[in-house]
Amino acid sequence: MSVRASRHATLLEVAREADASKTSVSRYFGGERERLSPALRQRIGEAARRLGYRPNQIARGLKGGRSRLLGMLVADIRNPYSIAVMHGVEQACREHGYSLLVANTDNDPAQERTHLALLASYRVEGLVVNVAGSPTRELQDMADQGLPLVLLDRWLAEVEADVVGLDNPLAIDMAVDHLRRQGYRNLLFLSEPLGQASPRQQRWQRFEQRLADEPTLYGERRAPPLGGEAVEDVVRDFLARTGRSAALLCANGNVTLAATRALQALGVPLGEVGLLGIDELDWCGLVPPGISTLAQPTEAIGRAAVQHLLARLDDATQPPRRTLYPARLNARGSTRLEGLNDNKEWQ
Amino acid sequence: MSVRASRHATLLEVAREADASKTSVSRYFGGERERLSPALRQRIGEAARRLGYRPNQIARGLKGGRSRLLGMLVADIRNPYSIAVMHGVEQACREHGYSLLVANTDNDPAQERTHLALLASYRVEGLVVNVAGSPTRELQDMADQGLPLVLLDRWLAEVEADVVGLDNPLAIDMAVDHLRRQGYRNLLFLSEPLGQASPRQQRWQRFEQRLADEPTLYGERRAPPLGGEAVEDVVRDFLARTGRSAALLCANGNVTLAATRALQALGVPLGEVGLLGIDELDWCGLVPPGISTLAQPTEAIGRAAVQHLLARLDDATQPPRRTLYPARLNARGSTRLEGLNDNKEWQ
DNA sequence: TTGTATGCGTTATCAG
DNA sequence: CTGATAACGCATACAA
Numbered sequence: 179m180s181v182r183a184s185r186h187a188t189l190l191e192v193a194r195e196a197d198a199s200k201t202s203v204s205r206y207f208g209g210e211r212e213r214l215s216p217a218l219r220q221r222i223g224e225a226a227r228r229l230g231y232r233p234n235q236i237a238r239g240l241k242g243g244r245s246r247l248l249g250m251l252v253a254d255i256r257n258p259y260s261i262a263v264m265h266g267v268e269q270a271c272r273e274h275g276y277s278l279l280v281a282n283t284d285n286d287p288a289q290e291r292t293h294l295a296l297l298a299s300y301r302v303e304g305l306v307v308n309v310a311g312s313p314t315r316e317l318q319d320m321a322d323q324g325l326p327l328v329l330l331d332r333w334l335a336e337v338e339a340d341v342v343g344l345d346n347p348l349a350i351d352m353a354v355d356h357l358r359r360q361g362y363r364n365l366l367f368l369s370e371p372l373g374q375a376s377p378r379q380q381r382w383q384r385f386e387q388r389l390a391d392e393p394t395l396y397g398e399r400r401a402p403p404l405g406g407e408a409v410e411d412v413v414r415d416f417l418a419r420t421g422r423s424a425a426l427l428c429a430n431g432n433v434t435l436a437a438t439r440a441l442q443a444l445g446v447p448l449g450e451v452g453l454l455g456i457d458e459l460d461w462c463g464l465v466p467p468g469i470s471t472l473a474q475p476t477e478a479i480g481r482a483a484v485q486h487l488l489a490r491l492d493d494a495t496q497p498p499r500r501t502l503y504p505a506r507l508n509a510r511g512s513t514r515l516e517g518l519n520d521n522k523e524w525q
Numbered sequence: 526m527s528v529r530a531s532r533h534a535t536l537l538e539v540a541r542e543a544d545a546s547k548t549s550v551s552r553y554f555g556g557e558r559e560r561l562s563p564a565l566r567q568r569i570g571e572a573a574r575r576l577g578y579r580p581n582q583i584a585r586g587l588k589g590g591r592s593r594l595l596g597m598l599v600a601d602i603r604n605p606y607s608i609a610v611m612h613g614v615e616q617a618c619r620e621h622g623y624s625l626l627v628a629n630t631d632n633d634p635a636q637e638r639t640h641l642a643l644l645a646s647y648r649v650e651g652l653v654v655n656v657a658g659s660p661t662r663e664l665q666d667m668a669d670q671g672l673p674l675v676l677l678d679r680w681l682a683e684v685e686a687d688v689v690g691l692d693n694p695l696a697i698d699m700a701v702d703h704l705r706r707q708g709y710r711n712l713l714f715l716s717e718p719l720g721q722a723s724p725r726q727q728r729w730q731r732f733e734q735r736l737a738d739e740p741t742l743y744g745e746r747r748a749p750p751l752g753g754e755a756v757e758d759v760v761r762d763f764l765a766r767t768g769r770s771a772a773l774l775c776a777n778g779n780v781t782l783a784a785t786r787a788l789q790a791l792g793v794p795l796g797e798v799g800l801l802g803i804d805e806l807d808w809c810g811l812v813p814p815g816i817s818t819l820a821q822p823t824e825a826i827g828r829a830a831v832q833h834l835l836a837r838l839d840d841a842t843q844p845p846r847r848t849l850y851p852a853r854l855n856a857r858g859s860t861r862l863e864g865l866n867d868n869k870e871w872q
Numbered sequence: 873t874t875g876t877a878t879g880c881g882t883t884a885t886c887a888g
Numbered sequence: 889c890t891g892a893t894a895a896c897g898c899a900t901a902c903a904a
Contacts, residue, residue, distance in 0.1 A: 185670060186648075188881060199891045204883060215889060230666065235646040236592060237881035239583045240896050247647075255612055265602055268629050272636075277643060280627050282615050289619075296624060299582040301533075319577065323532060438811055461808030464785055535897055546875045551899060562873060584897035587880050 187229035196225035207233050239301060248276045248487060249302035251293055253310040253332070255282035258431060259457055259476060260308060263330065266480020267306055274488060276303070287311030294320070304487035306330055307339075312374050326490035328483045332376050338498050340486040344474050345502040346380035352507055353427050353454055353472055354388050358395065361515045362425035362452040365397040366416045368409070368437055369429035372401055381429050381456070396420070404432055410440040417444070417451060425452025425513065431459050438465060453512040456505065467511025475503045534576035543572035554580050586648060595623045595834060596649035598640055600657040600679070602629040605778060606804055606823060607655060610677065613827020614653055621835060623650070634658030641667070651834035653677055654686075659721050673837035675830045679723050685845050687833040691821050692849040693727035699854055700774050700801055700819055701735050705742065708862045709772035709799045712744040713763045715756070715784055716776035719748055728776050728803070743767070751779055757787040764791070764798060772799025772860065778806050785812060800859040803852065814858025822850045 193203045198218055205213055206222045214222070225231075239245035248271050252260045264280065271278045279302055281293035290310045294317070297305060304326040307317065317337045321327050327339035357365060367385045372378045382399060389397045398416065402408035417424055426441075428434040434455030441448060449467055458473035482501050490496055540550045545565055552560055553569045561569070572578075586592035595618050599607045611627070618625045626649055628640035637657045641664070644652060651673040654664065664684045668674050674686035704712060714732045719725045729746060736744045745763060749755035764771055773788075775781040781802030788795060796814055805820035829848050837843055 186645075186881095189883095190881075200882080201884090201891055201893095202889090204881095205890090208883075213889065218890080232642060232646050234587075234648060234881055236583055236586045236648050237896090238883075240581075240587050240881080240898090241883045245583060255615070256608060261603060261608055265629070268602070268627075277647065278627060280615075280625060282612070295579060298533075299579050300624065301581060301583050323577075435807065435811075442811070442813070459808070460782065461806070461811060464782075464789070464808060465811050466789070466813070533897095536899095537897075547898080548875060548900085549873090552874095555899075560873070565874080581897055584880090585899075587882090587897080588899050590880080 186234065187226075187231040188234070189231075192222065192226050192229055192231045195229060196221040198222055198225075245301045245303060246276055247279050247300060247302045248304050248306070248484065249279045249281065249297035249300070250306040251290065251297065251308060252280065252282050253285050253290075253308045255280075255284075258459060259331075259474065262474075262476030263308075263480040263483075266477040267484055268480075269477075270481040270484035274484065276484075283310045285310045287313070291316060298325070304328075304484075304491055306483045306487065308332060309334060309374075324494055326487045326494070328486045330479070330483055332374075334376075340483075340490065340498055341500045341502075342479055342483045342486060343377065343502060344479075345504050346377050347384040348502075349456060349472050349505040350381050350384040350388065350427075352505060353456070354385070354395070356470075356507060356509065357425045357427065357452055357454060357513060360425075360452065360513045362423050362513070363394075363396060364416075364420035364424040365395065365427055366413070366420075366424065367397060367399040367427045367429065368412070368433050369399070369401040370404060370433060378429060385427070404436045409433075409436045410443055413437065413440045414444055417446065422450075423515070425454065428453070428455040431455065431457035434459065434462075434469065434471070438469065448512040449514050452515070458508060462508070463510065465512075467514070470510045470513040471508045472505035473508055474505055478503060533581065534573075534578040535581070536578075539569065539572050539576055539578045542576060543568040545569055545572075590648070592648045592650060593623055594626050594647060594649045595651050595653070595831065596626045596628065596644035596647070597653040598637070598644065598655060599627065599629050600632050600637075600655045602627075602631075605806055606678075606821065609821075609823030610655075610827040610830075613824040614831055615827075616824075617828040617831035621831065623831075630657045632657045634660070638663060645672070651675075651831075651838055653830045653834065655679060656681060656721075671841055673834045673841070675833045677826070677830055679721075681723075687837065687845055688847045688849075689826055689830045689833060690849060691724065691826075692851050693724050694731040695849075696803060696819050696852040697728050697731040697735065697774075699852060700803070701732070701742070703817075703854060703856065704772045704774065704799055704801060704860060707772075707799065707860045709770050709860070710741075710743060711763075711767035711771040712742070712774055713760070713771065714744060714746040714774045714776065715759070715780050716746070716748040717751060717780060725776060732774070751783045756780075756783045757790055760784065760787045761791055764793065769797075770862070772801065775800070775802040778802065778804035781806065781809075781816065781818070785816065795859040796861050799862070805855060809855070810857065812859075814861070817857045817860040818855045819852035820855055821852055825850060 189200055189203050193200045203222055211219055250267055254260055268278050283290040283293055287310055290313050294313055306328050308330040309332045314334055314336045321339055329339050329341045331343040333341045369378050369382055400412045402412050426437050428437050454470045456472045458471045462469040462471050536547055536550050540547045549565055550569055558566055597614055601607055615625050630637040630640055634657055637660050641660055653675050655677040656679045661681055661683045668685055676686050676688045678690040680688045716725050716729055747759045749759050773784050775784050801817045803819045805818045809816040809818050
């Protein structure tokens with residue numbers, strides 16, 4: 179017994195109620211009220227109010243090809259980074275009169291393909307993509323069809339699209355420089371398994387390069403699975419071999435979480451063993467003596483993504499642009515070797 | 526020089542390419558392939574593939590009134606609770622062939638009204654609403670028009686809609702019982718300012734009732750602003766007057782964060798002063814000796830919301846339902862008075 | 873099994 | 889300034 183209801187007033191009904199033509203009503207709501215005589219304008223306004231009329235965006239989209247929808251494909255919606263960026267995207271959308279259709283792939287390439295098709299079927303006018311796998315063909319097809327695309331954080335070399343994200347080499351430089359300045363000489367770079375994710379690869383490689391450039395710096399790189407004991411084992415082993423003045427550099431928020439757990443399990447005080455993470459998290463100031471981080475300007479990244487989309491919507495012939503932001507250092511107790519307990523202010 | 530492109534193949538083009546009629550192509554994609562002869566079926570399949578055809582959901586929605594879109598209005602998208610619920614909503618949507626249109630109000634009643642109108646204009650078939658203010662009229666109007674509605678977490682007495690959320694009185698009972706069992710006798714209930722939010726009011730009131738019911742229990746309620754020093758002042762004052770066996774009960778995740786900061790600033794070890802928060806957060810296991818929480822079954826709540834929507838979509842005449850879930854207790858060190866340091870396993 | 877004709881709510885193109 | 893009328897891409901009675 180399906181009772182599909184949701185009766186909405188239509189343009190035609192308003193026109194009848196106001197004793198006007200569809201065209202005039204369309205003009206009224208299409209931002210051309212100036213072209214209507216004051217009398218007509220008022221009649222339409224009142225009729226619409228009486229009927230509770232709201233233009234049907236679906237119908238609008240069909241006619242003009244303008245859905246007023248932007249799409250965002252997120253690899254992991256539970257990642258605080260994604261959320262923060264999404265907040266920026268959403269704000270920028272609103273400011274420009276667009277709505278946001280969000281799809282989450284949970285890092286599953288199959289779902290990624292499905293959702294990409296889905297977003298396309300809703301005729302989104304632009305797409306912010308945080309790829310999970312390598313949907314190169316699908317994305318290139320969409321780009322070829324003229325759909326503005328911006329790759330967020332992770333990029334695919336084969337796809338011609340704008341890229342917005344963090345300046346990863348610079349971030350690694352900032353991290354290494356900070357740790358050295360603080361007196362740490364043995365660095366362990368911890369990453370999630372690299373896979374296809376370009377930021378992980380970039381950070382991983384840059385760290386290697388720094389090692390090669392500076393003989394006085396000792397370092398190792400590891401990418402253990404985050405579940406289970408692997409991280410703890412890796413850290414224990416590293417500390418056993420290098421002794422004092424060792425520090426951990428965590429390639430992202432998830433790693434920072436795992437590394438913090440590992441250090442706590444090992445009973446090692448933060449700071450005595452350095453800990454610096456890429457990505458700022460709510461709780462980094464709360465775990466004594468505070469965890470140092472490199473924060474990404476997530477809000478700005480999200481807004482930039484939308485701006486790129488709009489620019490390309492305005493002129494599809496632009497060459498692909500790449501906008502990279504520097505990270506911001508939040509130095510806290512976890513990268514302070516000395517005077518560990520002389521200060522309660524971890525924030 | 527606007528270069529609006531995005532040429533998509535249409536049903537008609539596929540029909541021509543396959544030398545078939547629009548109807549047949551429509552059937553092919555409308556899930557009636559069985560009704561087509563194998564030959565036709567294959568011709569259409571190939572033609573569609575060649576042209577890269579994808580059905581236009583916009584057009585589909587216009588014709589059948591089925592946009593296949595569900596809407597979700599979130600009060601604060603940066604709140605981990607909202608995200609977790611949203612994840613559940615999104616999954617359930619996908620499983621049932623719907624997409625999710627998300628709107629964030631940033632707790633601004635004005636934006637709330639705007640976004641409600643917006644979602645309506647996209648003809649979402651159902652709406653999950655986490656209200657910020659009291660858009661009673663708007664919501665009731667939408668409900669009257671036959672739009673399935675479910676209120677998430679916060680509810681409005683005046684609106685006839687399904688409600689999905691936490692069993693708040695039960696949660697407070699669990700919290701109080703746990704704290705007493707652990708030996709805490711002086712309880713401070715900390716909330717954000719109550720405002721219109723029904724969960725805050727329910728928790729606040731239930732705590733009062735427990736106080737009234739049990740003369741041997743001492744307690745106070747406070748709702749200081751979360752920014753600045755207010756929380757710290759309130760806590761310091763309470764501890765000064767009650768001395769030992771005092772515990773803080775935090776009404777939500779934000780309060781837990783603020784209370785943790787306050788206790789750290791005051792130099793009070795967690796556990797010695799109890800701390801129990803409603804809402805589970807990533808870092809609760811990381812702050813020594815672990816912060817006890819009452820976790821909400823966020824995933825289930827999100828899925829339930831969608832199920833309610835679908836049920837009502839199927840039969841609009843159902844009376845409003847209310848589905849409340851019990852919280853789950855994560856007991857950690859922050860509610861352990863004795864043997865504070867005998868165990869490193871905080872998780 | 874297949875095709876024809878009509879309409880969904882809106883905007884755009886023309887005339888008046 | 890105002891109004892007919894034709895698309896937009898698709899689904900669906902209805903007909904063959």
